[in-house]
Amino acid sequence: MNNSDYISQLAKSKNSFHLRRANVSFEEKLKVIIELQKLDIEMSRTNRSRKTRNKIMKVWEIFF
Numbered sequence: 001m002n003n004s005d006y007i008s009q010l011a012k013s014k015n016s017f018h019l020r021r022a023n024v025s026f027e028e029k030l031k032v033i034i035e036l037q038k039l040d041i042e043m044s045r046t047n048r049s050r051k052t053r054n055k056i057m058k059v060w061e062i063f064f
Helices: 003-022 026-046
Strands: none
Touching: none
């Protein structure tokens, strides 16, 4: 596989990925955002050198 074939395949794969993610329901997108926020807070607590804008950080509890 040469470089142009690889780039072409990568572009197709990336496009396919984004189309699948765009069709995810709003509720699922919200769940992903909440989980990412939880990870960010946990990483901020365990790594003191990590810069945070807010000293108090909370994540919403959402029940579906």
